[in-house]
Structures are given as structure tokens and as C-alpha cells.
């Protein structure tokens with residue numbers, strides 16, 4: 650499990666406060682108004698921001714001071730972080746070995762990952778030769794080969810149309826199930842939450858409520874959530 654113990658992080662006028670436990674293997678949507686602190690929360694878990702106080706534990710191991718690359722974490726952002734001069738297969742291969750000197754078995758893992766996201770036959774294409782949805786698939790295939798137990802998604806599919814978003818969230822769920830990974834996804838879209846989440850973290854003005862079952866939260870929403878979803 651991921652434990653965020655009495656964490657405070659101040660940036661200028663803004664303070665993020667978190668005290669919560671995220672169970673292993675759960676899919677957690679992180680929602681809240683613009684500027685509430687959702688991306689800051691993911692940056693903190695990823696190790697790109699350090700808390701002023703508190704501890705971050707993964708299965709009991711203290712990661713508070715670990716560097717981003719030392720954490721058992723994969724990331725997926727809206728811009729997909731693909732390298733334009735590399736093929737789809739190379740972009741995925743980077744997730745296994747940054748030198749790209751892959752063994753035959755590792756090359757097979759790359760092909761298998763691309764095939765499992767529906768990109769068989771597109772291994773040699775560069776990002777500019779792929780649609781937005783296909784680029785998201787490449788990024789998801791890279792998350793798959795990284796085989797990390799914790800995956801952070803920050804509005805990963807927000808540039809896509811509703812049908813494609815639904816499809817990509819289905820694929821992200823498949824990836825989490827294959828890896829048995831815990832996934833946290835920031836989104837502004839309640840339809841995404843319905844499709845994706847077991848649990849939901851509501852953040853408002855930097856205050857992060859502990860994760861709650863989504864059906865329960867919808868039945869008894871915090872005041873700010875009522876206003877947010879317009880009920």
C-alpha cells in the first residue's frame with residue numbers, strides 16, 4: 650500500500666495537506682477544482698516535489714527522500730512524453746532499457762506490448778505518423794513494459810474525444826490488471842471516474858480527503874464535489 654503520512658508541501662501561497670492510505674492494486678481517481686493540488690499530489694508521489702513534513706511509504710519502505718528514478722513508479726502525462734525522432738518500438742523499448750540495446754526476448758516484449766494496445770504492424774512509425782489516440786497507446790505500452798507496481802496518470806487522455814477516452818481508460822485498466830499495479834489518475838471528467846475508479850480522492854484548496862468508494866462518495870458527496878459536478 651501507499652501511505653502518505655501527515656504530509657505538508659508549501660509552494661508560495663499554496664499548501665497541500667495529505668494524510669491517507671491507498672490500498673495495493675486499487676484504481677484511484679484524483680478529482681477536484683482547478684488549482685486544488687491534483688498535479689502537485691502526483692508530483693509529490695513521483696518524487697518531483699519534496700514535502701516540508703511527513704513521510705511517504707510504499708509497502709512500508711520509506712520513499713520520502715528517494716529520487717524519481719529510484720521509485721517503483723511509471724508515469725503517463727497528457728503530452729505522452731514520446732520522442733519524435735524515435736519509432737513506436739524504440740519509444741516503448743526505452744521503458745526497458747534507455748540504451749535501447751535490447752535482447753531478442755526484450756524486443757519480443759516490446760512487440761507484445763504494442764500488440765496488446767492494438768498497434769501491431771505500427772512498430773516502425775514515428776509519433777508524427779500516428780494519431781493522438783495511437784500516440785497514447787504507445788505511451789501506455791511503455792508503461793506496460795516498465796512493469797512498475799505504481800502508475801501515475803495526469804489527465805492522460807484529455808486531448809482525445811469521448812469515445813477514444815473510454816477506450817483508452819479500458820486499456821489502462823487492462824494494464825493495471827496485467828501488472829497488478831496500483832493506479833492513480835487525475836481527471837476533470839466524471840465519466841472517466843465512472844469508468845475507471847474503485848476509489849476517489851477529492852482535493853479542494855490543497856486539502857486532500859482520504860480515498861473513498863466512488864459509489865458511496867456520489868451518494869454522500871462532500872460539499873465542494875456537489876458544486877463541482879453541478880448537483
Ligand SMILES: Nc1ncnc2c1ncn2[C@@H]1O[C@H](COP(=O)(O)OP(=O)(O)OP(=O)(O)O)[C@@H](O)[C@H]1O
Pocket residue numbers: 660661662663681682683684685686687688689690
Ligand atoms: N512552483 C509553484 N510555485 C508556487 N505555486 C505553485 C507552483 N506550482 C503550482 N503552484 C500552485 O499550486 C496550486 C496547485 O496546483 P496544481 O497544478 O497541483 O493544481 P491542479 O489541481 O492540478 O489544477 P488543474 O486542474 O488546473 O491542473 C495552484 O494554486 C498553483 O497555482
